[in-house]
Amino acid sequence: xxxxxxxxxxxxxxxAAIDRTMRAPEQVYRVLRTAIVSLAIPPGSALSEGxxxxxxxxxxxxxxxxxxxxxxxxxxxxxxxxxxFVSLIDPRLIGEAILxxxxxxxxxxxxxxxxxxxxxxxxxxxxxxxxAEAVAAGDAAAAYQCDERFHRALFAHQGLDQMxxxxxxxxxxxxxxHHLMVAQRGALGDALAKHRAILxxxxxxxxxxxxxxxxxxxxxxxxxxxxxxxxxxxxxRMP
Amino acid sequence: xxxxxxxxxxxxxxxAAIDRTMRAPEQVYRVLRTAIVSLAIPPGSALSEGxxxxxxxxxxxxxxxxxxxxxxxxxxxxxxxxxxFVSLIDPRLIGEAILxxxxxxxxxxxxxxxxxxxxxxxxxxxxxxxxAEAVAAGDAAAAYQCDERFHRALFAHQGLDQMxxxxxxxxxxxxxxHHLMVAQRGALGDALAKHRAILxxxxxxxxxxxxxxxxxxxxxxxxxxxxxxxxxxxxxRMP
DNA sequence: TCTCAAAAACCTGTATACCGGTACTCCGGT
DNA sequence: ACCGGAGTACCGGTATACAGGTTTTTGAGA
Numbered sequence: 001x002x003x004x005x006x007x008x009x010x011x012x013x014x015x016a017a018i019d020r021t022m023r024a025p026e027q028v029y030r031v032l033r034t035a036i037v038s039l040a041i042p043p044g045s046a047l048s049e050g051x052x053x054x055x056x057x058x059x060x061x062x063x064x065x066x067x068x069x070x071x072x073x074x075x076x077x078x079x080x081x082x083x084x085f086v087s088l089i090d091p092r093l094i095g096e097a098i099l100x101x102x103x104x105x106x107x108x109x110x111x112x113x114x115x116x117x118x119x120x121x122x123x124x125x126x127x128x129x130x131x132a133e134a135v136a137a138g139d140a141a142a143a144y145q146c147d148e149r150f151h152r153a154l155f156a157h158q159g160l161d162q163m164x165x166x167x168x169x170x171x172x173x174x175x176x177x178h179h180l181m182v183a184q185r186g187a188l189g190d191a192l193a194k195h196r197a198i199l200x201x202x203x204x205x206x207x208x209x210x211x212x213x214x215x216x217x218x219x220x221x222x223x224x225x226x227x228x229x230x231x232x233x234x235x236x237r238m239p
Numbered sequence: 240x241x242x243x244x245x246x247x248x249x250x251x252x253x254x255a256a257i258d259r260t261m262r263a264p265e266q267v268y269r270v271l272r273t274a275i276v277s278l279a280i281p282p283g284s285a286l287s288e289g290x291x292x293x294x295x296x297x298x299x300x301x302x303x304x305x306x307x308x309x310x311x312x313x314x315x316x317x318x319x320x321x322x323x324f325v326s327l328i329d330p331r332l333i334g335e336a337i338l339x340x341x342x343x344x345x346x347x348x349x350x351x352x353x354x355x356x357x358x359x360x361x362x363x364x365x366x367x368x369x370x371a372e373a374v375a376a377g378d379a380a381a382a383y384q385c386d387e388r389f390h391r392a393l394f395a396h397q398g399l400d401q402m403x404x405x406x407x408x409x410x411x412x413x414x415x416x417h418h419l420m421v422a423q424r425g426a427l428g429d430a431l432a433k434h435r436a437i438l439x440x441x442x443x444x445x446x447x448x449x450x451x452x453x454x455x456x457x458x459x460x461x462x463x464x465x466x467x468x469x470x471x472x473x474x475x476r477m478p
Numbered sequence: 479t480c481t482c483a484a485a486a487a488c489c490t491g492t493a494t495a496c497c498g499g500t501a502c503t504c505c506g507g508t
Numbered sequence: 509a510c511c512g513g514a515g516t517a518c519c520g521g522t523a524t525a526c527a528g529g530t531t532t533t534t535g536a537g538a
Binding site: 053 | 491493498500
Binding site: 288317 | 488490491
């Protein structure tokens, strides 16, 4: 059942300038997606094409395209003739996202270990170092970006673009959970140790160990899922 | 480098009526996607928003939305200010699609075997029976629909919607290869034996056997991939 | 006939206008 | 004070108009 638009106070849209040299829909999509997955726009918020267009000085047409992409990856719920709303966190989707990531990233890291690509090791080491630095500085946004760099490198260096696209959609759902948990309890640097284990296995060129380390890393999110389902929270969809 | 729009003769668009009670973009998307993956619109064809809109008596706006979705799953290539073209079959994407399907469908069939859901077995049995009938009748389109039903049931009965979405994107790429191979050499009923093996393992509730059978089934597509890369063909992107 | 530049004909990207439909408001009857 | 229904404001869906850019055409001049 759609929540009613009038029940909500004005949605806080992040300030951003749209560069006219690049395609507007892509930029609007990026801005909104970042804001949604970081919980800057809380789940349940009402958005409207006109409102967003006015905020970024573009017309409804590019906004509409951005909305369509966000709706396809389940970050928005569109109710025709009614309104568009940031989707609530759905534990069912979260469980599926964990599964997708485990399967696809497990394979990617296995292949990567077998390939023994020095450039990949180098890139991931750099991402890990930057990640540790961001965690030490307490910068959650930078930390998550480094986390993404670390994981994306696995796919990018082997040309697995489609697989990364699927992983990225799964990450979008999980990122909101992650932010929720980091906000509730300071679990910012939890991934660092796991990343070191993965990198170590990669350095040894051990596909089995790399796969196992990745499995442990991804499945660690399952504890969040349990906590999500047990406690009631306005951001979380209840069964 | 984009192929030039004027180099192509008028693209044959399938006849279809758009029902105004349902959303137009969805229907246009469905019609075009079916036509593209069945090779009714050959790879390399030029499409234009205006042309498609005129063909189905809708404006460019819903067509544009359909184009955006098709471009995202790599069935269209959009070149701004130039034209939009049905993408060539890319062997790299095909290899990735096979991998994605093997990983995700392998997991789904394992879970399904463990769940021992009689309704699932029933649905898949029916799909298999219809599939055999369509093959006997030589109806390629019906056969492929039954194939899809068989595989989709694995996900639908366990609520794995996101995983199916990823599999479906992979299938879109593979379906064109499949049609090409069936056209060149009558390999229409090749999947039937594999489906029976999968269903048998499911009936026994044996996750390992089910997983293995699915692995064999999906990897059978790899022989197509080799043939694709070795022979030159106007529908296939060359490295 | 050949060359080359101007202009017409396309394309997609963006803005704007209109439509049908839903939810909220508010006023009048009770 | 309560209830109901008409009016209104707002939303997304669609159509259309305009802008920026690339390709093809074309025709004037040599």
